[in-house]
Structures are given as structure tokens and as C-alpha cells.
Amino acid sequence: MEIVVSGIRPTGNLHIGNYFGALRNFIKMQNEHQCYFFIADYHSLTTHPTPHDLHGNVKQILAEYLAAGLDPEKSALYVQSDLPETIELYLFFNMNAYVGELERCTSFKEKIRKQPDNVNAGLLTYPTLMAADILIHRASKVPVGKDQEQHLEMTRTFGNRFNRMYQTDYFPEPQAFNFGEELIKIPGLNGSGKMGKSEGEGNAIFLADEPEVIRKKVMRAVTDAGPTEMNQAKPEVIENLFSLLKAVSDSSTISYFDEKYATCQIRYGDLKKQLAEDMIRFTTPLREKINEIKANDAYLHQVAEMGREKAHESAAKTIREVREIIGFKRF
Numbered sequence: 001m002e003i004v005v006s007g008i009r010p011t012g013n014l015h016i017g018n019y020f021g022a023l024r025n026f027i028k029m030q031n032e033h034q035c036y037f038f039i040a041d042y043h044s045l046t047t048h049p050t051p052h053d054l055h056g057n058v059k060q061i062l063a064e065y066l067a068a069g070l071d072p073e074k075s076a077l078y079v080q081s082d083l084p085e086t087i088e089l090y091l092f093f094n095m096n097a098y099v100g101e102l103e104r105c106t107s108f109k110e111k112i113r114k115q116p117d118n119v120n121a122g123l124l125t126y127p128t129l130m131a132a133d134i135l136i137h138r139a140s141k142v143p144v145g146k147d148q149e150q151h152l153e154m155t156r157t158f159g160n161r162f163n164r165m166y167q168t169d170y171f172p173e174p175q176a177f178n179f180g181e182e183l184i185k186i187p188g189l190n191g192s193g194k195m196g197k198s199e200g201e202g203n204a205i206f207l208a209d210e211p212e213v214i215r216k217k218v219m220r221a222v223t224d225a226g227p228t229e230m231n232q233a234k235p236e237v238i239e240n241l242f243s244l245l246k247a248v249s250d251s252s253t254i255s256y257f258d259e260k261y262a263t264c265q266i267r268y269g270d271l272k273k274q275l276a277e278d279m280i281r282f283t284t285p286l287r288e289k290i291n292e293i294k295a296n297d298a299y300l301h302q303v304a305e306m307g308r309e310k311a312h313e314s315a316a317k318t319i320r321e322v323r324e325i326i327g328f329k330r331f
């Protein structure tokens, strides 16, 4: 059994792509490993949210993960700011992180480009905070995608540096973690190969979208002029729509439209109508669950408390031991 840590950004909502991607992995992992999943609200302060937005975003994403199947009994599901031990470890890592290496981090350079008016020290030290998130539980596995590989590499650097400095092997070397099996491909609706919040307006279908919104988005999905030859291969934009159909529709629906395409009789309007209704059928129980959880403050409180307690138990031990290693001793 591995110790697994992953942070969840409290910006934006869960979409169908997340549901079939990261979330599925989390749900499998919670059955097999000791998992710590947290909502990264400290990290989100780099963009200066209002108190109202900050709290609302944390609540929304917590409700969505619960509705989609994260089980607070199985894993520690907590809010990062409920675990201030993280900040102490962050301070320790900051003392041994070099400004130069932080400045060379790709995500920092990107942020400078995107928000030149707000290049704060929190952005520069994002990697040390992320290292603290992971190593506060001495995790060995981190389920993240390629875009986080450099942050993970830096986490290993900071942990190893600490180990070398104090001649210990206290921190493990956490590795990226993904279940081997092929994830279902979830493309976007605007011709983009990937569903994502930042991929443009109308590209993503969110779990919390109302049926009318889903219909509108799907009906506007990008298509082409239609097949001209029998049994021709589908171009990417059309393949994308079929991939979405495969995620939420029955096999008879898929073969029906496949056949229509192969015989040049397909009407994209019909396909989209069917796709929209199947998406709605798929998301409706999730949307209802999300709203039900959001209305249940007692339940949210109970979940957050349970997560906080589990996370605190592991973090308090790490901080105690790290303080000892560093040489902080009680008088």
C-alpha cells in the first residue's frame, strides 16, 4: 500500500473530461492505497480571490468530488488551509530552495507572461508549497498529469536536499502515479482534442450544467460538411463527437450513427440531439447530488472535519520529526 497525495485546484468546475480522467483514478486509488486528497485553497491565493469566491469555490469543488464518488471514509479528503502544518514545512523548504531554480520553473515563467501585474512571491514559491503538500504525508505516489512533472521533480529535489543536509533518509522520492489502463478519450466540443476549462467557451460540459446549457453547447459543437464517400474515415472533429457518444450512450446508438456515417446518410443535427440527451441523462444524477450536498452544511462540515483529523494525524507526526531533525528542541 502506497501513500498517495493529490491536490485539487478549487478553480472551475468538474467537467466530463475530469470525470473520466483524474477522478476515476482517484476513486480506484482510494480503494487500494492510503490517500490524501485536498483542495488547494492556499495555492489559489496567488490569484487574489475575494473571501466570498474563495469559500464558494472550495465548497463547490468539495461537493462535486463527493457527488462523483470520492469517499471521505476511505481517504482523507481535506481542505489544505485546515492543515497549517503544511505551511511550516513550506517555510523549511523555502530556506533551502534557490531563487534561481524557482525562477527557472516553467509554470512560473508562464505565470509571469500571463499575469505580469501580479508576480508575487507565492507564485515563485508554488513548487515549495506543493512539495510541502506532498511530503507532509511522506507520500510516495502523486497522481498527476504531465503538466505537473516538473513540480514533482522539484519536490524530489527539495526532499533530497533536506535529506542530504541533515544526513537522513527521512523523505521518500515521490513518483507520478497513473493506473496503467487507457483512459477514455474525452475531446472538447469546439474541435479541440481535449475537454478543458481553458480550451474556450462552450468546449466543456460540466457535471453541474443544467440540461438547457448542455443542449446549447452540444448543438453548437463543431462539425464538417459531411461524408462524401461510402465508408470513409472520419475526420477528427467528427471522431471527437463519436468519442463523446461512446462515453455516455449505449452501443446500439453508437452503431446506429456509425452506420449512418458509413452510408453517407448521417444528419449531424440528429446525432447532436441524441448526444445532448444522453449527456443530460448521464449528468443529471450527478448534478442533483451536487446540489443536494451543497445544501447540506452539516454533512460538509462533518466531511471536512473527518478529513482534517486524518490529515492532521499524519502531518503532526511529520512536523514533530522534522523539527527534531532540524534541531528545534524544547527547552
Ligand code: TRP
Pocket: 005, 006, 007, 008, 009, 040, 043, 129, 130, 133, 134, 142, 144, 148, 151
Ligand atoms: N499543482 C497542482 C495542479 O495545478 C495542484 C496541486 C497542488 C497538487 N499541490 C499538489 C497536486 C500536491 C498534487 C500534489 O493541478
